[in-house]
Amino acid sequence: MVIVMRDGRVLQGTAVQIVKGMQDIAFGVERLSLGEYIDWVVGNAQRFESVALRVQGETDEEKAASLVDEMLREGLATKG
Secondary structure, three states, X not given: OEEEEOOOOEEEOOHHXXXXXXXXXXXXXXXXXXXXXXXXXXXXXXXXXXXOOOOOOOOHHHHHHHHHHHHHHOOOEEEO
16 A cells, blocks of 8 residues: 655554655654554644544554544545
């Protein structure tokens, strides 16, 4: 999968790889687990974009896939 973030950055791979790529370029989140980072993204989307990302899942893989789907649905990213 390839997605293009609103800032023009292109991320590709599985949903987990995409979310880890997002984490790699985010400031101050390198010590968060993947699940914690996803929660951080959801919180910031609400605070700064007024966007409610409805991330679901039990595993990091499910949550990452749900996050990518929600970002695409809300227009925070597009398919590349």
